Amino acid sequence: MAMQTPASSSCAVSVIMPMYNTEKYLVESLDSVLMQTFQDFEVILVNDCSTDNSREVAESCLEKFGGRLKIYDNVKNSKAAATRNRGLLLSRGEYIFFLDSDDLLMLNALEKMYALAKKYDADVVSLGGFYQMNERATEIVGMENKNHRIFKDIKDDIIIDDDMFWRLERPLSYRFYSVPWLRLFRRDFLIGNGIFFPENISACEDVVWKHGFLLLAKRIIHIKDIFNLYRMSDDSLTRKKRSNPEYIRYRMNAVFYGMKWIDEVMDKVDFFKENPEYRYEVLKDFVDNMIWRLLNTARKRKWPRSMVYNLIKQEFGEEFGEQDVLLSALCSLASNYRRTIEDDEARISELRKSLKKRKK
Numbered sequence: 001m002a003m004q005t006p007a008s009s010s011c012a013v014s015v016i017m018p019m020y021n022t023e024k025y026l027v028e029s030l031d032s033v034l035m036q037t038f039q040d041f042e043v044i045l046v047n048d049c050s051t052d053n054s055r056e057v058a059e060s061c062l063e064k065f066g067g068r069l070k071i072y073d074n075v076k077n078s079k080a081a082a083t084r085n086r087g088l089l090l091s092r093g094e095y096i097f098f099l100d101s102d103d104l105l106m107l108n109a110l111e112k113m114y115a116l117a118k119k120y121d122a123d124v125v126s127l128g129g130f131y132q133m134n135e136r137a138t139e140i141v142g143m144e145n146k147n148h149r150i151f152k153d154i155k156d157d158i159i160i161d162d163d164m165f166w167r168l169e170r171p172l173s174y175r176f177y178s179v180p181w182l183r184l185f186r187r188d189f190l191i192g193n194g195i196f197f198p199e200n201i202s203a204c205e206d207v208v209w210k211h212g213f214l215l216l217a218k219r220i221i222h223i224k225d226i227f228n229l230y231r232m233s234d235d236s237l238t239r240k241k242r243s244n245p246e247y248i249r250y251r252m253n254a255v256f257y258g259m260k261w262i263d264e265v266m267d268k269v270d271f272f273k274e275n276p277e278y279r280y281e282v283l284k285d286f287v288d289n290m291i292w293r294l295l296n297t298a299r300k301r302k303w304p305r306s307m308v309y310n311l312i313k314q315e316f317g318e319e320f321g322e323q324d325v326l327l328s329a330l331c332s333l334a335s336n337y338r339r340t341i342e343d344d345e346a347r348i349s350e351l352r353k354s355l356k357k358r359k360k
Contacts, residue, residue: 011068012040013110014093014187017101018083019058020048025102025231026057028137032104032229034065038111043069044087045101049077054101081197081205084180088190096187098180102231104137109227113184116221120160123189123217126171127182130228137231147176148224159222164215164271168278171214171222175289178210181228185213193268198261203250204290208258211282212265215272244301248311251294256316258290259283 015033019026033043043065047055058071072090074083084098095117099105113125129145150170151159161167180197189195195212197205214220242250262283266272272279298308 011042011093012114013038013042013095013097013184014087014091015041015043015097015099015110016084016087016091017043017045017099018048018080018087019045019050019054019101020077020083021050021052021054022101023050023053023057025137025233026054027061029099029101029104030058030061030065030069032107033099033110035107036105036110037108038114041068041110042091042093044091045069045071046083046087046090047071047073048079048083049074079199079202081201081209082199085196085199088187088196091187093187096185096190100181102233103181104133104229104231106227106229112225112227116158116223117184117186120219120221122219122221123186124213124220125184126176126220126222127227128222128224129177129226130182130230131226132232133229135231135233137229140229141232143226144177144230145224145226146174147182147222149174150176150222151224157224161220161222162218164269167214167220168281171220172211172282172285175285178206180206180209183213189213189217195265198257201257201261202253204254204258207286207289208254208261211262211286215265215269215282244303244307245311247297248294248308249315251290251297252312252316255287255290258286262286 017029022029030043030045033041045058047058055071055073058069062069062071070090072086074086078086087098088096095114097110097113113127116122117125126147128147129143131140132142132144133139134141151157152170161171190213193212193216195209195216197209199205201208263279266279266282272282294308
């Protein structure tokens with residue numbers, strides 16, 4: 001392990017870790033930061049009212065961090081968005097890296113990302129994907145590198161992204177990973193532009209939030225490197241099985257409030273004032289993505305046709321005034337069309353099988 005550097009009034013990187021009931025994994029996660037080849041960092045650990053022994057486990061690690069581990073407690077359970085926002089405001093690093101408290105970092109992660117950020121004066125350094133590991137962190141069980149698709153027809157392993165037209169064509173259109181823990185951010189860039197996680201969105205807040213750094217950054221560095229080890233744990237909130245009403249509510253919550261958040265971000269960008277047609281494309285891409293996810297789940301769970309309409313009207317109707325019926329009716333109509341398409345696909349599949357039999 002590299003020599004530890006005493007804590008100072010500021011540091012190069014603040015690692016922000018929201019913590020909720022991860023006592024089983026926390027020491028491994030913290031140790032993956034402590035053992036970094038780059039040691040000019042602090043860890044901001046924000047405890048979101050854990051009900052297990054996570055707080056005590058975190059305290060047991062204070063001494064070995066030599067003052068570079070700070071633990072804060074939320075007054076009430078505030079979920080990931082608000083907890084990350086608090087960590088961001090408490091941080092003092094030049095750059096920010098978000099790390100979940102059950103995941104791990106490769107030993108040279110901070111060193112490589114920080115070096116690239118400084119070399120290219122980047123607001124963001126974005127990674128190629130992540131490894132999946134089993135719950136005990138003893139084995140790599142998979143790899144997700146969807147972000148590599150933006151390198152199509154590009155031979156280099158690094159993309160210097162300071163062109164909004166290209167950015168809208170590749171990262172946004174290709175829907176690359178939105179999770180915050182796949183990139184390093186300049187702290188002043190996030191805070192100066194008000195790029196905080198939207199706290200009124202119950203889930204998929206990172207899908208909304210990614211539009212902030214994608215549309216406001218002056219320069220993003222995209223690389224193919226993978227530094228994150230994502231724990232495939234059944235305890236993960238992102239893997240939680242939701243009831244039908246819960247799923248509809250949380251998905252449409254992201255649509256309604258996410259559109260407004262993204263639209264307000266675009267108000268800050270001259271590009272969209274000069275090219276209003278792209279403003280529409282950004283919002284359309286976001287809504288298409290969210291509705292597709294909703295309808296795909298509707299297909300798998302065989303929801304009644306009226307369920308989407310009734311739940312959306314019940315949950316959001318009062319907030320949209322006279323137009324509430326149009327919003328819920330639109331989703332219900334889309335669900336009906338999705339079922340029609342599925343029936344057609346099934347019929348086409350049957351016809352193909354029939355033709356094959358006739359040829360034989």
